[in-house]
Amino acid sequence: MIEAIDLQLIVAVQQGLPIASRPYALIAEQLDLDEAEVIERLSKLKQQGLIKRLGVIVKHRRLGYQSNAMVVFNIPDALVKQMGQQISQFQFINLCYQRPRHGEQWPYNLFCMIHGKSREKVLQQLSYLIANCALEDYAHDILFSRRCFKQRGALYFPLTTITA
Amino acid sequence: MLSFLHQQLLNDYQQDFPLSPTPYLDIANTLGVTEEEVLAAFSALAEQDFISRIGPIIQPNQLGISTLVAMAIPEADMSKVADIVSQYPEVNHNYEREHRFNLWFVLIARDQPHLANVIEQIERQTGFKTMQLPLLEDYFINLGFQLDLDSKAEAILVSA
Structure with missing residues (x-):
């Protein structure tokens, strides 16, 4: 505690x-x-x-990194840890997490983030990642960010809870 | 103009900001400039919104509980729903993304019932379902964001 x-x-x-x-x-x-x-x-x-x-x-968008993509893969459970560790080694990868799948509507279990200066650059880096980690056989999706509605560090917690 | 000093401050102090009584002086000594120059450069970076702050990043789920949440929102409702979601103090990093699941945010609460309660309120208030994607494992070790600050970033600073 x-x-x-x-x-x-x-x-x-x-x-x-x-x-x-x-x-x-x-x-x-x-x-x-x-x-x-x-x-x-x-x-x-x-x-x-x-x-x-x-x-x-840092505010990556303000510093010229306009393109931010969440890239998600469906990796067999037995391989997800190894893949996660491997993906994390790449310079352009900012985060790499395993998360639960949600059936057919969301079959992906490995999430990583690529911040790039352009969409083309991010797509190039993704191709490089897929080729180098032999990820061709696994389903993936790429979710570029559009609007940022709120970006703020976590507040631990709403202040009323700390006095308790 | 993004000076060499600005670049060093942005790149070299994301992980281990000095934990000493005079951290800015320590940085100044390391970089061979004065404390005043370091303070002025950080103030400029903050004022011009190139940094959000100098502070800690907390390991997820060590204090309280968090989850990534996704929602599939019709285009016409997006602004309204996003505003409702952003109003919760438990929400941060609320983004629109290109996908059927197009609204993505992180929720942080003090415990599971608190988290469940906020999710229920969001679903009721917006009229849309959520998909919860809590972190199972964090594979990322190489922390911080390595900036490649070339002429493009400088151009942005000049126009700021």
Whole structure:
């Protein structure tokens, strides 16, 4: 179980670290902790893997990566782990997850994300991926993004739940 | 103009932002510039919306529970349904995609009943069914987004 202080700390840093000389001291002040404790707790959370990474969260669309595609495959269960690990090695792959299938309407169980500067580039990278991982025999689909309605980091959680 | 310093800040500090009392000074020392220059460059990147923030990415399902959700929405209803979905504080990354399943978002809740409740509310309020695709396994290890910042990205910054 996560300590209440750690949860408050995560909620505070999720708003973004202040761009100021002593950002952790400013966070500490908000939470009535001291700076050293904030740094120590964040380091521990990162070491434990609860914080997967700490750093700059870029807006890829603004940086010229206009084309974002979710690519999905139907991989036999016995091979999905191996394929997932293999796909994750490619530089242009940003995420790679196994998720459940939903019958005929959604037969895909392996999901990955490709961010590219153009649609053509993303399609090229997908062809390269398929050829190099011998994925030709498995059904796949590509879902390019259209509008982005909301892009915001996870908020843990609605604030009412942390005081409990 | 996206300077070399901007590029370094964007590429080199996605994973391990310094956990020290003076992280911006540490970055400045590593890159051979002043703390003021680093603070100014990060402020500019944030103001011009090239970064959303400097912060943590939380491992999925370690705190609370999350799921990817897809919905198949007729074109004419899309804006209305997307707006309803976006209003939930439990929703992030709400995208339209090219597919019969054309609305995709991530839901994060504190536990399973909370999650089920939000899904039920969304289905009732929009009148459309959802398909839930929770994460079973994460294969991705190489974290962060490696940017290839060429002249195109610079052109965008100039026009910003």
